[in-house]
Amino acid sequence: MRPLKIALTAALLLGLAGAAAAQSTCLYFSEYIEGTSNNKALEIYNATEADVNLAQVTVELYFNGAVTPAATVALSGVLHNGDVFVIGHSLASTPITSQADLLINGGVVNFNGDDAVVLKLNGAVVDCIGQVGIDPGTAWGSEPCTTVNHTLTRGVDVCCGDTVTNDAFAPTATWVCSAVDTFGLLGVHASNCQAVATDEATWGAVKSIYR
Ligand SMILES: [Ca+2]
Numbered sequence: 001m002r003p004l005k006i007a008l009t010a011a012l013l014l015g016l017a018g019a020a021a022a023q024s025t026c027l028y029f030s031e032y033i034e035g036t037s038n039n040k041a042l043e044i045y046n047a048t049e050a051d052v053n054l055a056q057v058t059v060e061l062y063f064n065g066a067v068t069p070a071a072t073v074a075l076s077g078v079l080h081n082g083d084v085f086v087i088g089h090s091l092a093s094t095p096i097t098s099q100a101d102l103l104i105n106g107g108v109v110n111f112n113g114d115d116a117v118v119l120k121l122n123g124a125v126v127d128c129i130g131q132v133g134i135d136p137g138t139a140w141g142s143e144p145c146t147t148v149n150h151t152l153t154r155g156v157d158v159c160c161g162d163t164v165t166n167d168a169f170a171p172t173a174t175w176v177c178s179a180v181d182t183f184g185l186l187g188v189h190a191s192n193c194q195a196v197a198t199d200e201a202t203w204g205a206v207k208s209i210y211r
């Protein structure tokens with residue numbers, strides 16, 4: 001929910017891009033940081049092509065194979081299309097706390113690799129990281145891509161979340177892994193899923209045409 005960028009029309013952007021991107025109507029996790037100490041964060045991306053009333057959005061954390069959430073948070077505010085909402089641990093390093101729209105001391109960002117996180121919109125599951133009801137031991141996945149000591153970002157061509165919370169979870173299916181304590185991707189999300197490009201890299205490319 002950083003300040004909005006220059007508002008070009010969709011038509012203009014489509015003309016510049018040369019081709020329409022795949023359409024998405026989904027809200028989903030775009031980043032998961034499970035780093036050292038309290039360096040933990042979740043990023044939610046709005047690809048619904050409309051504003052989302054965050055009062056309709058909840059995040060749940062399921063510890064160690066539990067089938068009921070140990071922590072739940074209801075969000076508030078408005079998340080514009082193409083923007084991200086960042087939940088960070090309040091004791092995390094500055095690169096996380098400075099990007100966070102919501103800071104929580106624990107709660108839903110108290111995961112440590114073997115805990116499932118679920119995103120709901122109007123009470124319906126729209127995304128899940130991990131497998132609810134299963135304790136994977138230490139983490140899901142295998143090196144070099146696991147849910148512990150990594151930053152996971154959603155693939156640019158992933159246009160909707162994982163709505164099945166209790167099936168097997170393989171991070172590499174829809175996520176890209178970066179090294180532990182990678183913070184530079186937090187606060188923006190690059191996506192090919194919208195007609196209107198909104199990520200920083202694409203905006204930079206678009207704006208450079210006018211320079
Ligand atoms: Ca755990």
Ligand SMILES: [Ca+2]
Nearest residue numbers: 162164165167
């Ligand atoms: Ca799943």
Ligand SMILES: [Ca+2]
Nearest residue numbers: 031185186188
């Ligand atoms: Ca991001």
